[in-house]
Every structure is written in C-alpha cells, then in structure tokens.
Amino acid sequence: MTIVLIAVVLYLAAAGLLVVGVRRQTGRMPTPWWLPAAAAVVLHAAAHLVAWRASGTADLHFFAALSLVGLGMAALTTLVGAAGRMGALGVVVFPLAALALVGYHRHGPVPSIALDWRLQLHAWFALLAYATLAVAALLAVMLWAQERALRRRDFHRWLRALPPLVELETLLFRTIAVGFVLLTATLLTGVLFVQDLLTQDLVHKTVLSVLSWLAFGALLVGRWRYGWRGAVAVRWTLTAMALLVLAYFGSKFVLELVLGRA
Numbered sequence: 001m002t003i004v005l006i007a008v009v010l011y012l013a014a015a016g017l018l019v020v021g022v023r024r025q026t027g028r029m030p031t032p033w034w035l036p037a038a039a040a041v042v043l044h045a046a047a048h049l050v051a052w053r054a055s056g057t058a059d060l061h062f063f064a065a066l067s068l069v070g071l072g073m074a075a076l077t078t079l080v081g082a083a084g085r086m087g088a089l090g091v092v093v094f095p096l097a098a099l100a101l102v103g104y105h106r107h108g109p110v111p112s113i114a115l116d117w118r119l120q121l122h123a124w125f126a127l128l129a130y131a132t133l134a135v136a137a138l139l140a141v142m143l144w145a146q147e148r149a150l151r152r153r154d155f156h157r158w159l160r161a162l163p164p165l166v167e168l169e170t171l172l173f174r175t176i177a178v179g180f181v182l183l184t185a186t187l188l189t190g191v192l193f194v195q196d197l198l199t200q201d202l203v204h205k206t207v208l209s210v211l212s213w214l215a216f217g218a219l220l221v222g223r224w225r226y227g228w229r230g231a232v233a234v235r236w237t238l239t240a241m242a243l244l245v246l247a248y249f250g251s252k253f254v255l256e257l258v259l260g261r262a
Helices: 002-024 031-053 062-082 086-107 119-151 165-193 203-226 230-258
Strands: none
Touching: 002 031, 002 062, 002 086, 031 062, 062 086, 062 119, 062 230, 086 119, 119 165, 119 230, 165 203, 165 230, 203 230
C-alpha cells in the first residue's frame, strides 16, 4: 500500500509540474518534472514485482494488464519527454498510470496459473505493443488539436509547450513504427506458441488484432508511398488503436469480469 500511495503521489506531482510549466513557460518543460516521474515509474514496477513474488507468478489479468500498459506509457513518456518537449504528454499519461495502478491495487493480484516462457514472451510483446501504440494514439490526438488550433489561429500556452507540427508528426510515425514491430512480434508469437488460437474465446481477439495490424501497416505504407499526414494519419491511428483496445481489453473485460473466466 505504501509503495502504491507514494507512486500515485509522485505521478500526480510530475503531472502538476508539467501543468505549471505549460501555464508559465513558453519553451521547454521545467527540468524537475522527470525526477518524480522516473521515481513513480520505478515504484510502479516495484509494486508489481512485490505482488508477483508474493503470488509466485506474474499476474496478467485485466487490472494487472491495464496497470502494466499504464506503466509502459509512463516509462516511454518519461524517457522521450526528458530528452525533448514531449513532456506535455505526461499531463495525460501520468494521471492515467496512477489510476491504473490504484485499480490494480484494489482488484488484484488475482491468483493465476503459471505461464511458460513462450506464453510470457507473447504476453510481454503484447503489453509493450499496446503501451507504445497507446502513446501513438495520444500523439495523434495532440497532432489533431495542434492543427485545429493553428487553423483557428488560437495560440494557447499549451501549444507552445509542444514541438513544431512537423516534429510532432515525425514522432508520431516513429512511435507507430516501433509499435507495429512489437505488434507483429505479438501476432507471430501468438501463432507459434498459443494453442487453439481460433477457439471461440480467442477468435474475436485474433481477428480484431489482425485488423488493427493491417490498419497500422496500411498507415505506414500510405505515409511512405503517398505521404499521408495530418487528419488522414490521425483517423487511421485512432481507428487502428480502437480495434486493438477492443481486441485485448474488450476481450479480457468480457471474459474475466463479465463471464468470470481466466
């Protein structure tokens, strides 16, 4: 409980520092924000490790997976934001990570069957892919908001806290490319290591994941071949991410929380 509480306070402190930076500064975010953010990420990971050691196995049920994705998003935001002006993303990411950690603390850990290394590899690829592509979805929303503000000549303080439009768009596609590689690894390890991938409980998850993979792949090809950008890139990114959320968390919600199946 102490670890969770401290991590939540540090996440909120980092988000608060970023909000102050957006309100008071016109350039880079204030340096101290990444210190509580990094500490929160370490404690967030420690909370999972302590729970796993107590239960003897990694817990990857609904709330645990949600918390791990939040952890991955917070870690990625801290790493990228500390090196540039993407810290503003933490205003959204850090409170979400804190909320996911609280949800895991309240509803977990859940006793589970130990997975062999192959299924664990598949699960970790999946969680890393979801975390990376979730950050890409947030970047897409920020890109849309920035373009909208520029069209309206509505130059708020938060706009000056973001990188230039071209730099933000470049970061979006780099993030999508990394997430696409991780999602490809997720699907490949699923085909190789998951038995009965097309059973009734898994077929919708598999189909939606493949559709999301195709959508992200089409977006990357469109960017490379036709120079897709702006609103087109935003629509494709959010559509592909919605399919991915339905594939994983939608499936886990129905199976675990509605139907009570592991």
